[in-house]
Amino acid sequence: MLLGQPRQMPLNTYQGWKYFLIVFVIGLGMLLALPNLFGEDFALQISNKKGTPVAEELVDNITKKLEAEGVKPFKSEVVDGRGLIRFNDQDEQSAAKKIAFQFIKNNEDENLKNEIVVAINLAPATPDWLRDLGLNPMKRGLDLRGGVHFLIEVDTDDLFEKEQEKVISDIKAALFEAGKIYHEGVNALNSKTVIAKFKSEEIRDQAFAAVNNRMTGYKIDDREANDLFNLHFTILPAKEQEIRNYAIDQNINILRNRINALGVAEPVIQREGAERIGVQLPGVQDSTTARTIIGDTRTIEFRLVNDKRRVEDVVASGRTPRDSELLFEGGARPWLILKKAILDGEHITGASTSADETGMPQINVRLDGAGGKKMSKETAKNIGRPMAIVLTDVSPIYKTDESGDYIKDEHGQLTVIDKKIDKEVVSAPVIQSQLGSQFRITGQFTQQEASNLALLLKAGSLKAPISIVEERTIGPSLGKENIRLGLESILIGFVLVLAFMLVRYKFFGFVANIALLLNLVLIVGMMSMIGAVLTLPGMAGIVLTVGMAVDANVLIFERIREELAEGVSPAQAIHNGYDRAFSTIADANITTMIAALILFAIGTGPVAGFAITLFFGILTSMFTAIMVSRAITNSIYGGKPVKKLMI
Structure with a gap:
């Protein structure tokens, strides 16, 4: 050996740090999987x-x-x-x-x-010492545990009405702040476009300069019609999707907070498709109780009362101003309420009841920082004016047959043909002073009415109305049967693969079987660590992984056989078998991992459950088949004269 040249490692040997890494990963995987035994x-x-x-x-x-x-x-x-x-x-x-x-x-x-x-x-x-380490067993999905599943649809149409009201208000404010640029009207042209009208091209150009930087997410076009010079503000698809996504994400967070507060174990709340949310409540068998857990689906808004028109005149004429709605309190007392909300229930962080100075019930409300600023700004300008608390409830209208029974499709889902929107005024107290992040609502409440309103406010308002379009209850006996059948399929597949490998590859088959056992342990450990939910399709993914896990070893062992048939020495055949099969193994598994990631990203429910176990199974099988299998082989044959291989 020349001076300065690094010493060559003997054939089929690992450096010490690789053995340490393998032992560490396997030990950690066993520890993470341990809670599942209890x-x-x-x-x-x-x-x-x-x-x-x-x-x-x-x-x-x-x-x-x-x-x-x-x-x-x-x-x-x-x-x-x-x-x-x-x-x-x-x-x-x-x-x-x-x-x-x-x-x-x-x-x-x-x-x-x-x-x-x-x-x-x-x-x-799980024993206390494992819980103290933050280790928990793998979660089981609804199909393995039993419970209730809801498919909830989010009604986002109302969001764009509110967005248009906001845009109209912003345009008018920008024109006023820029030096009182006069317009001939700013109103909605259709569901996605707002039009601002001006007398001359010069005024329109001034208006464009004033609003251009403020209207991000909107396309602004200049047009002429009826001797007027107009600006059209059309919402861009990206902005439209942003509004929808924000509302659905907010609804998911609020539903999660409600369910977590009620202590349902391992709920699954996730988006399904463009405008739907899937809610799974494992362990819950009473669908009525489950509906209670999800909570009130109504939305809450604080709005000002329109005091420029007498409500009696509106009721008599039947003509409601464009910026207002005629709503009723308790189904009897009419109120003329402005459509634009001061703020919604998203900003409410707490609510409780107490007694005021006269001993009457009052409701104490707490808002977050952003809500407090909005409330302070609006109430400072409207002292002495009533502010209504408006509840909106959107319920679906299902298709029925002649006898009035609901009609279900081939998937057992109810067919929604329309929706019913109910709005009511819960209370309309007068603003007595400038309000902030904390204020109280007083009125002619009974203690029960005050408690109910406080609970509703405290539960949090949904950003957009929701309706339950599908409801399924899965019994615990079915869950146990699914687990039994799933475990049997894994066990049968596992035993058949073990037997095949032993018969086909003898000692090297034994090595592959050890790697396969460790592979299952690592899959369970990784899924337990990240809190992944095991479902019935997930168990199918594990069964598939059992078959695929030995595929890498088969490629390696067949390569070793080919090398031996060509007269290569046993030690060199082992080395060549592992080295030359690596690229084929990597290519095959990486492409499958990419497919699993795509399935997980765009799929929901069963597809996602299958994809996640498939992904982790491929990841761990590559580690065990390539590194663990070779480490065992190296520890037996490495650096030693080998005359014959049992393969």
């Missing part, structure tokens, strides 16, 4: 609607009540602010729920009655 307990979950921690004293009192009624849990605790009372079987769990519900209902504390929620749950039986 199963789940039947549990009763005690949580607070506000999201605040539940007192240990309350959990202890419920436990004592259960024991007094003959239902004996084997453990009760408070985990992450929620009480968990664990039982040995489902019958005890069901009996305990009724007892705990009555205990809460009969409690003298009104706040306790309104805020505490009792829900049945399946709680992971």
Whole structure:
């Protein structure tokens, strides 16, 4: 060997750091997968609607009540602010729920009655030391656990009416601020275009200069009609999509907050398609309860009352001003309400009830920073004017047959033929002073009315109305059957592959089987780590991965056989087999990984569940088939004289 030349590693040997890396990854994967061995307990979950921690004293009192009624849990605790009372079987769990519900209902504390929620749950039986490390078992989807699935449609049409009102207001403000540029009208031309009219071309050019920089997301065209010089403001597709996406994302966040506050274990809330949201509530079997968990689908807005027209005159004439709506409070008292909202329920961060100076109920409202600024600005200009709280409820109208029964399509979905929009004024208190991030609403409320309104405000308003277009309930027995069949398919496929590899490749087949076992462990570990949800299609993805995982080893072993047939030495054949098969393995697996990523990105539900297990399966199979398999082979044959291979 020449001086300065690095020492060559013996054939079929790894550097020490590679062995360390392999042992570290496998050890970490085993640790991450470990929580899945402990199963789940039947549990009763005690949580607070506000999201605040539940007192240990309350959990202890419920436990004592259960024991007094003959239902004996084997453990009760408070985990992450929620009480968990664990039982040995489902019958005890069901009996305990009724007892705990009555205990809460009969409690003298009104706040306790309104805020505490009792829900049945399946709680992971993970040991405390694993939970302290932040390790949890893999989540199971609705098809493996049972529960309720809702498909919710978001009505985004109303968003563009509000957007047009905002655009019209912004154009008028820009023209005024630029030196009182006079116009002949600014109004909506159609659902996507606003038109501003001017007497001369010179005034139109001045208006264009004033509004051009403020109207991002809009295409501005100049046109002439009826001796007027006009500007057309047409919303661009990108801006239109941005408004839709924002509304749907906000609705998803609000639905997630409501469901998390009620303590449903492992809910899945995700966008499905352009304007739909899928909500899966594992473990929930009563669809009525599930609807309650999703909460009120109405939207909340604070609007000013139009005090420039007498509401009696509007009712008598039947002609409502273009900028207003005729709404009713309690179905009886009419109000003329401006369409433009001061702000919506998105900005509400809290609401509670208390008594005012005269002992009457009042509602205390808290807003976020942006909402507080809007409220302060608008109320400062409108002291002494009524401000209405408007609720909008959009409900679908389903297709029915002659007997009035709902008609379902071949997929079991109801057919929506129209929608019904109901708006009502809950209250219209007078603005008595400039309001900010915290203010109170007073009126002729009963305590129950005040509590109901506070709960509605506190729950958070949806950005756009929603309607449930599909509802499915999956029983727990079906979930258990799915798990049994899925595990059987994995086991059968696994055993057949192991047997084939042993018979076909002898010792090297044994090496591949070890890599395959470790591959399954790593898949489970990775899915547990990222909180991925295992579904029935996901189990199909694992079955496919079991078959594909040995494909890389087959390529390597067949290459070794070819090298031996050409008279290459056993040691060199092993080296060539792993090295020359690598590019083929990488190309085949990387293209499949790209396909899995595309499926996950554009697919929903079953497709996404299949794609995620396929992706992780390919990733781990490449690691185990190439690195782990070679490490085992190197540790046995590396740096040693080899006369014959068992392959």
